[in-house]
Amino acid sequence: MQFPESWLREFCNPPLSTTQLADTLTMAGLEVEELQPVAPTFHGIVVGEIKSAEQHPNADRLRVCQVDVGQPELLTIVCGAPNARVGIKVPCAMVGAELPPGEDGKPFLIKIGKLRGVESFGMLCSAREMKLSEDHGGLLELVNDAPVGQNMRQHLNLDDTLFTLKLTPNLAHCLSVYGVARELSALTGVPLKTPVFPVAPVTASDVLPVKVSAPDLCGRFSGRVIRGLNTQAKTPAWMVDRLARCGQRSVTALVDISNYVMFELGRPSHIFDLDKIHGGLDVRWGQPGEQLKLLNGNTVTVDSQVGVIADAVQVESLAGIMGGDATAVSDATQNVYVEAAFWWPKAIAGRSRRFNFSTDAGHRFERGVDPELTVEHIERITQLIVDICGTPQTQCGPMDDQQVAMPAKQSVTLRIARASKVLGMPLTQAQCAKALMGLGLPVVEGDGVLTVTAPSYRFDIQIEEDLVEEVARVVGYDNLPATPPQAPITAKVRPEARRGEFAVRRAVAALGYQETINFSFVDERWEHELAGNPNPIKLLNPIASQMSVMRSSLLGSLLQVLKFNQDRKAQRVRVFEIGRVFLRDASVTNSDTTVQGFSQPMRVAGLAMGACDAPGWGEKERAVDFYDVRGDLQALLAPVQATFVAAQHPAMHPGRCAKVVVHGVEIGFVGELHPKWRQSYDLNQVPILFEVDLDAVLAREVPRFKAVPKFQAVERDIAVLVDERVTHDALMAAIWQASVDGVLRDALLFDIYRPKSSALAAGQAAEKSMAVRLTLNAREEAALTEAQIEAAVAAVVATLAEQLGARQRV
Template sequence: MKFSEKWLRTWVSPSISSQELMDQVTMAGLEVDGSEPVAEAFSGVVVGEVTSCEQHPNADKLRVCTVSNGKETAQVVCGAPNARTGLKVAFAEVGAVLPGDFKIKKAKLRQVESFGMLCSEKELGLSDNHDGIMELAADAPVGTDLREYFDLDDLAIEVDLTPNRADCLSIRGIAREVGVLNNEAVSEVEVPAVAAVHDETFPVEIEDGKGCPRYIGRVFNNVDVTVSTPVWMVERLRRGGVRSIDPVVDITNYVMLELGQPMHGFDLDTLKDKIVVRKAEKGEKLTLLDGQEVELDSSELLITDASGPLALAGIMGGENTGVSSETKRVFLECAFFAPIEIAGKARAKGLHTDSSHRYERGVDFNLQEMAVERASALLVEICGAEPGPAVLAEKPEFIPVAAEIELYADVVSSSLGMTIENQRIEQILTGLGFSIVDSSGGYWKVKAPSWRFDMEIQADLIEELARVYGYNNLPITAPTAALKPQGAQEQETPVNMLVDRMVSLGFQEAITFSFVEPEAQKQMFPNEESIALANPISADMSVMRVSLWPGLLKAVQHNLNRQADHVRLFETGQRFRQEEKGLEQVDVLAGAVTGTRLSKGWYEKGESVDFYDVKGDVEQLLSGIRGVQFDFLPGKHTALHPGQCARIERNGKLVGYLGALHPSIQKQLGIKQTVYLFELRLDRVLKSELPEFTPLSKQPVTTRDLAVVVDEDVSVSSVIDSIREMAGEDLDSLTLFDIYRGKGIDSKRKSLAFGLTWQHPSRTLTDDEINRFMDSIINTLQTRLDAVLRG
């Protein structure tokens, strides 16, 4: 928001300097981005009148003008094409000093003397316009100092507002803040009702009440758009960063800067039947005021008539119905559009207007009547317009209701670390526009003003009290609390321990966005419903991730594109999935590995990492979970290679997946080497078993070796499970020490060799007992898995 300091001081003018004012506003949360004089330094420039203008005798492009300063005339040679008799101009007399310390002296141009200079806006530092000399209003008083005429001893201040402070996108809003900060009354602009002088109206109908709960329209006849906008209004607009266009547009822009209410004027003679506020129909098109033709979709709110779309609601009007030099009758529109209906719509069309900037943040929903009356008075005063009655259409059920919030003085004191007097609390709240519904000795029930959409809970009110009272005035107090050491939960493994273990395994931790590109995610998870963001920052980051893999793969691509040949990344974070019970947010740990097995070195032969390398890393990671057995079983996953995919289970419950990226996805991503991925649900991993003490046995151990031949599709884990089941409770260890395929073994089978160790806590096991265990194991393996004892 950019505004003129002098304009602000017509509303409220505390006895502080410009710098103090800016510092004060910044400390109240309305950060001042910068300030600049509204005009560069110059002197000796007055309002002059060209009394005669003749062709230069020795130059085709020069004119010899006689200019009056009200007391005397001077001859000035001028090269501007718009110099003419009767024109009011900016006249720099001999001795004047222009921006850049340029001094005006008596000169001779092509043998003709010149006593002064007729200035352009650029030469005076008012703008970049240098197409000709500056043309002043016909009623400009000749001889008046130009700085005084334009009131140029002013400062243009720009504040950077957070999205919740749309109420300060106006002089009225800024003045309200300055008033309460200095405990001074604000001189509100007087807005009396403008009586209608004729009965003509134009019908208004609201079809989409959710998007437009209130719409006011007013007909003005005999509007003179040829008159010049008053200098004071043009200057206030310029200092607010708005260019003067024509009196009708200038008035609507002025009211927007003054009160914060965007408005639009239609050429009434171009409208047909009635105004209808509705959603667009797919395929409809509209040519905007800037000449751009846009195709509309069904999510966009429109202002229409019988001929079709007239304007993008809250964003920009159409080219064919805007006010022009031929306009005689104006239909003035003033509406409240719901912020959620406007948010993002302008950006989607590559637009950003003053109107959309305000509507998408929230315009006061009770401001429309006042704004219409203010604009009506200015149209009558400046353009001689004849107003008809205002037509109001509204859907009351969709008009927002201001929040009522309870506030307690003891909560204020404990939150701020100090006590603010009850009277001062009430003074701040009422100064900000809150109304006190009920109060009783340190308790208040207050109603938020209609312009504060961000007020909902007691903490919001306390924040308002703190910033107005002054953050610098709050005491510095050290926190006091009885801090007791928290006992560690022995069954809960800290996530940090897993992170440290991943780093020790040679992985680098990555942090990726929680939102990803929808098509890329759909390739990996075609059966998962992605959760779309209501207001994404870009098209390729428009859905929430259902896994950490899409983000990690993007990081892998980034590294491979920069010639990294050893990539080992992991990440901890949340994934977001739509389940039957609603949104599921689960903490997971995921990793991505590709490239060489080891980083470059004299010992490294450039071997590529394989499935078992990554499986070993995951096993090492999970080995830190005390007393828990994790099973790696053949699995299937849409994102992983069908032949290199394992599901990881704990007590029969799925923990995660491990495998190679599916070749088709790898090709679509443009990755030329195999990438291995894994992902684990932390809520099913981190809980370990409590340790229990077991006395060490003093008895000797008994060992046996067992080699069996099984089919290739029989998993080692199934053989181990069968052996453990039949080996008895005194089995101390079971180790797979050999897998053999080749000579002497059927090509469709394999040999597995195990080492078994038994130890009883209090006695020596006999050979007969061990032999019975071995017989049971062999018989079970033969029955269940068609295993044959290898000779």
């Protein structure tokens, strides 16, 4: 919310500087986000009146003007503005004046100049030249009664300051200049100048029939008919200036009056063209399929969840949000209907966002607007309409005020002891009562308690803690004591068998991957194609159509990053992400960290594409393959030994995909992207991907002490013939299960040999030879004997024969 300081001081003018005033509001919870001068620094510009304007003898587009600036002699000034004419009053920069800096940052100094042979003793200014606006179509025309020779900063009050407040939703009563002044009065003790609402004399009997059919939408509806207006009347300069300093441009006199009262008193209102209303008005919920063309030019379709104001023929307005184009006032309007209503906040909240726009009126009504002052505020609007647009034929009808469902007054009790405990400082009952009464809250005192009946404009006061907050705001947050916590603070120590997420990030980054951070909202297509999830968790209100579901896999996000980089000619991409996925799980119950029916585990996923290593002169470039990424995954999981088992995954190549198993538990997948998805996503190289549960990566074995053997290890090589279907994992599992009395230290497969098909006998099953190097060493204080070595090797061969049907190759 933006407003000028001078307007605020008209209601409450404490003896504080601008900075002190801003600090006072900020420390009371009304954060002053920005202080901005109305105009930049300049001097030497005064009000001048053009006494004559003759054509320049040597230029068609220039005029030689004689300008009165309050000095004994008129100034001769050459001007090229199209609106330079006799009789108008404009800003005049005299010789020696300094205009605001230009694009080069240097101030512009006015000197005596000569234009096409005619000397010019100054410059007539536009609003843009004084940095008041971007309008440079002509001179800035001032009001007719502007004092000639008066300093422009004084005349236009350019030493004013614009306040921009960043208000929280509970401070709806401060969404007006008067509302802020009311808070300032309570904070400083300076009297508040309460506005007076003179009652307009009723000179006509016209009453527009209004029916409130939805009390749960509108609790009070007030309005009156005004006839015989001149809607082409010009908005006064003072009102245009104040609206501009509130960030609102001038439209027409009637629209400006409505906006002015909204900024002044916080009351949004609407002015209908009376002659365009068919019959009467009906305040009701919309009906499915009804359409309305709004003042902003958009046509919207309403339903039963949106409030409307309709006449006998059509919908004329979105209740509490925006009026319709059909009944909008225009230059031809002569008779109007002015309405001010109380709309229930819950009936307005979120409605404008359904149509992808927001309005100042909706912003206020969905937070709460005072229902008690609709009549008084219409009187204020009437006063301004009659003063600005009135004619001898102007007539005001009687006030029509329908109170159908006014909010009940609610009493809230504040315990003094409770307030002291919450704020951490001693408070007296008198101190709390003074603070609340200073805010305009009626207080009934009891024994150690205060009972407050919230005023009609304070929708935020509902529980005791709201009153505690009000006391704290008046006392001043900066005056609250700094009290250390009384409970002991114990650092949460991570178990030694678990590493932190940052350690995992550093480990993956050390392998050459770069971290990415992506949205958890993804395209539904990714879930169907890459995650094989036919029923993803859908968002009720997605921020974009391509972000409509919650992801159950990180792979889609990484592929999007890959596509983005490939489109920018990146030849080598290695990225990873640690993030949360969202799965349906009926076993999950509600808790502080979980949502019933949904599991939200963390995962780590990576993608590699392009060259295996960065280009180098000493190595031949090779594309990254499955085994490179599997090696990265093994390094990430180390010292835990993972096994990789051939598997199927919707996103991965059917023959180049493996599931990752740790301690018999499946923790994820690694593999090459499926060819059809590579083609679908238009990727020019094959990416290798992996995705595993983060918890499995965080777990690590605690190192245990083991004495270094004192004797040299012994190596023995064995080669066994096994069925073609025997895997490396099965071979190693059988070797480690052999009874070797603890002397086996390591086993390494170093060769696989497949005989030519012609060497196989007819009908013989396909076999392969697998050569393994066994490393043996004794635990006791002695070297292995030849008998122990032979026994260990024989035990391994026997176990392989028993479990895998292996035959030792000789």
